[in-house]
Amino acid sequence: MTAATARESVNIVIGGTGIEVISGDAGFLEMLHRQYADFVARDACPSIRLEIDVTAGPEAADAVDDDAELRVRREGNCWNLSRGDFEARYDPGIRRGVVRQSANRHSIDSVIRIIHTLTLANDCGFLLHSASAIRNGRAFLFAGRSGAGKTTLSRHVPPDACLLSDEVSYVRKSGAEFQAWGTPFTGELGTPGANRAAPIEALCFLRQAAENRLVAIGEPEALQLLLTNVLFFAHDAELVARVFDSAGEFVARTKAFRLEFTPGDRAWELVR
Amino acid sequence: MSDCYPKRAANLASRVLRGQAIVMNPVDSSLFSLNETATVIWEAADGRTSLREIVEREICPRFEIDPESALQDAEELVRSLAAASILSPAEESARE
Numbered sequence: 153m154t155a156a157t158a159r160e161s162v163n164i165v166i167g168g169t170g171i172e173v174i175s176g177d178a179g180f181l182e183m184l185h186r187q188y189a190d191f192v193a194r195d196a197c198p199s200i201r202l203e204i205d206v207t208a209g210p211e212a213a214d215a216v217d218d219d220a221e222l223r224v225r226r227e228g229n230c231w232n233l234s235r236g237d238f239e240a241r242y243d244p245g246i247r248r249g250v251v252r253q254s255a256n257r258h259s260i261d262s263v264i265r266i267i268h269t270l271t272l273a274n275d276c277g278f279l280l281h282s283a284s285a286i287r288n289g290r291a292f293l294f295a296g297r298s299g300a301g302k303t304t305l306s307r308h309v310p311p312d313a314c315l316l317s318d319e320v321s322y323v324r325k326s327g328a329e330f331q332a333w334g335t336p337f338t339g340e341l342g343t344p345g346a347n348r349a350a351p352i353e354a355l356c357f358l359r360q361a362a363e364n365r366l367v368a369i370g371e372p373e374a375l376q377l378l379l380t381n382v383l384f385f386a387h388d389a390e391l392v393a394r395v396f397d398s399a400g401e402f403v404a405r406t407k408a409f410r411l412e413f414t415p416g417d418r419a420w421e422l423v424r
Numbered sequence: 425m426s427d428c429y430p431k432r433a434a435n436l437a438s439r440v441l442r443g444q445a446i447v448m449n450p451v452d453s454s455l456f457s458l459n460e461t462a463t464v465i466w467e468a469a470d471g472r473t474s475l476r477e478i479v480e481r482e483i484c485p486r487f488e489i490d491p492e493s494a495l496q497d498a499e500e501l502v503r504s505l506a507a508a509s510i511l512s513p514a515e516e517s518a519r520e
Contacts, residue, residue: 370441370442370444371441371442372441372442372444372446372457375439375441375446376446376455376457379448379455389435389450389451390450392437392448392450392451392453393435393437393448393450396437396439396448396450397437397439400439400441400446403441404441
């Protein structure tokens, strides 16, 4: 492959699923190379292809309207995705899509997240609003809404642990157990996770407290809490039911805790 | 009400974990957590078995409660589940 050809597309592999982003805008592709650095694969074969029609100049690169409504709706065999800053159409049957957006890095990041949620829904997996890390060869998930402490905990990851994400974790069943994969989807920490994977040891729901404590929680409560933290954007009853089933299976196979913790690194003593 | 035939609403996603049903309406993602008694009724609500039969067969032996009290509680439960649109109390058995 020549250098000129390589700049026409970027293959972003997350959770083993490659999305080839194709564009004639070299600056946009260069931005993708930087944003998804460790998740860009030059040799892996992508399973999904997205053609990007970049519509505006770099002045719009970081602008996002937080009030813009996100819509993910099925129309025939395709998905229509739209928000104020992008419009996309994705055909899951042939795994091809077209995206019309500015050079905004947040726009393509959102499109990639949504497509992963659609793909995972059919593959016994989901994206989870959680930090995650590998320690002693096993993955730990730390779920919670904004302000729950994901970033705080991520800042204090000990040297013998590997941060998979401070914001969005990729979870999928692999064989008999669920695995967590690193993602480039960042929260306040702003640092992409490591591009690694490990079987999941435990799911912890975060709660900031006066002392560090790990409290086991039952499966029904775990499922309810888990579902409030699963990222899924499509208005589609069939897929929502599949995500529910995946979450139920996950809970039945995974230890769940409430991790009450104080700011600092002492909470990691409980996570081994 | 005691002679109604409760039936689970169609197209719901549900899972029973440790004797407790978690039910989701995938149309609006609304989530319901049923207690142990409600879960027993939910699981038995096939539209062919009357509420009275469910109480006598499933509730009374399991929870050691007298039939009349159990039936009253069950009727209240069915009303609340019906209000949440996750169960319907049909007046006739679906087997007819």
